[in-house]
Amino acid sequence: MPPRRVVTGRSQEPRLRFAEELRLRRRQRGESLRQLGQALGWDPSLFGKLENGQTIGGPEVAEALDQHYGTPGLLLTLWELAVGDPTQFKERYRRYMTLEQEAVSLWHYAVSILPGLLQTPGYAREVLAASGTKDPELTQQVEARISRRELLADEDAPTFRTILSEAVLRMTLADSGEWRNQLQDLLEAAERRNVTLQVLPYASGPHGLVSTDVMFLRLPDGSVAAYTENAHHGELIEESNSVETLLRAYDAMRDLALSPVESRKFIIRMLEEVPCDPST
Known part of the structure; x- marks a missing residue:
């Protein structure tokens, strides 16, 4: 063209x-x-x-x-x-963001932070601020991150599975009200037909992705790409052998996770532990 x-x-x-x-x-x-x-x-x-x-x-x-x-x-x-413009994200994310928009299904594992696709504005702001991001860039990044939520809300939205380490749900926000909103939002997201949410409890023990956040993306041509990330670096992996190694580790870890039903009960228990605002 x-x-x-x-x-x-x-x-x-x-x-x-x-x-x-x-x-x-x-x-x-x-x-x-x-x-x-x-x-x-x-x-x-x-x-x-x-x-x-x-x-x-x-x-x-x-x-x-x-x-x-x-x-x-x-x-x-x-x-x-x-x-929806992927150029609003930092350079290292641009190729990944383009693939995310094209993906027909996604599956994910979170070590300590919720995936951007499920973050509320309050959660995203506190997490990004903790990394040292300040306004006006902070507001811009929050808006960019929250805009990604629309991917799962479209009529032709891809299927999405996320497995959350228990550590994700134990790291609460400083603002208990925002944390309550985030947990409630997770429960609502888990009710969508295209979203599957599971929790991996501490008792599951060590596994192959114990320190690796990873998102897998199945593309329209049937190929699978993976994006691994930590607090300082993200890497898009498209080479098939490397992706396959990560997939095997993910499948083994998924077998250790709670079922979607038990995971929902786990989040409800976490929600019940959040202090109520005395002014409400």
């Missing part, structure tokens, strides 16, 4: 195109950021960050801007493209 011919001279990267369109629409109106903020009821700094590409905001902001500028659906569509 020949490369797309550039006609408008505007960016072909969805995130940058969204920012450019917002700047264009506001300037055509002759509005300042302050006037735009007053008209829509948001802090003007939000619109500055949107136009600078520091954040993409939420769908409610895009919808409000569509109504304000008389562009029904245009800005919301550009926002949706920006949310």
Whole structure:
């Protein structure tokens, strides 16, 4: 397929195109950021960050801007493209993110952190902040991570299995309310027809993936890729022999995990241990 011919001279990267369109629409109106903020009821700094590409905001902001500028659906569509744009992720994740969008099934093992596909905004923010990420990059990364959840919500969503080490559920958040929300969200996710969630208890003992987070992706051509990760490094593995070695370790570990039903009971017990907010 020949490369797309550039006609408008505007960016072909969805995130940058969204920012450019917002700047264009506001300037055509002759509005300042302050006037735009007053008209829509948001802090003007939000619109500055949107136009600078520091954040993409939420769908409610895009919808409000569509109504304000008389562009029904245009800005919301550009926002949706920006949310799903793999270029918003760091370079080492880009190839993986492209494959994740193409995968027909995924299966995963978590050593200490929930998979991004199941993280709530509060969980993602606390985990990313703990790694030293600060605003505005923190907000951008949280938005990018949460946007991945849509992959499992589509009508043609791939099947997804995750096995969570007990350590994942023992490492609570500092904010007990956010931790409660995350556990409740896990229970709701496990009820989806395309999601299978299992817990690997400490009592299962050592196994071949004891220190390795891994995601497997079955692609439309039947091939399988794997992505392994730790706190400092991620590696996409596509060579078949290396993937097969990881698959054998995963299958052996899966035999040690609790059943989906018992795993749900385990999470419910964890939820019951979370302190209640006395103000509620």
